[in-house]
Amino acid sequence: MPSTDEALRALNHHYQSMPPVATMQLSIAGYDGERLRLHAPLAQHLNDKGNAFGGSLISLLTLASWGLVTMHVQAAGLEADVYVADSEVRYLAPLYADIEAVSQLAEDASWDDFIHMLRTRGRARTTLVAHVPLPDGRIATTCRSRYVAILKS
């Protein structure tokens, strides 16, 4: 099983190998087992109003949650494809600063249950919540998403 540092390097490589992600100037800003934080510079993600493009915000939020699920699958010694199934996004305030997307498990979900289900049934689903903070501590964007993992045969 890879160390956390190795797993983060592999995750970053995974991100950068996707053409639509390679252009985002995305970096992994932090991971403590519970939360994965991604960063991207505002300049690469400006919309016509001079703030962060909605599509970039949801892309970063999706990648943060996808990455967090992927880290937990790997930490369990499993190999699976991880898909986003659905998302609810709320754009609460415009962001005029670099994008930071922070993902964690939803309050009613459990990594143990998810990994147990994946290991025993080959397929599991879980819910993550992610947000983009504003520099003043308020929230720019929230996202609640379900992810499905399917063991590779």
Add this chain to the structure above:
Amino acid sequence: MPSTDEALRALNHHYQSMPPVATMQLSIAGYDGERLRLHAPLAQHLNDKGNAFGGSLISLLTLASWGLVTMHVQAAGLEADVYVADSEVRYLAPLYADIEAVSQLAEDASWDDFIHMLRTRGRARTTLVAHVPLPDGRIATTCRSRYVAILKS
């Protein structure tokens, strides 16, 4: 008031002037007053599984709905900033072909009501539905989003 052709050229320029959109190889594939269709090549939007990246799908869906609102605001002779307020996205099936995002007004919404509200109150909200079709006619992704327009002063 610009002609539809002029408005579509302006919309395309608008898209291409946003750094995160300029990398998408997006083009306007059709507009008939009711539906706006955008296209982007799969190669630019691949994920790690060799199909279309979820962030790209929602970005294209968001841009299609944003563009459709913008076209209707302009056709009414108004100038407004258009923001996405929230979105519900469902990823129903993976897409292994170029992305086409098609947007239209939700069944319970009215362009006349939206433009009247924007003209009289300076601010209006409406709901759009958008989808990405699969080559066989089924649906890859759906998105239901609310947009807010605010008159420029």
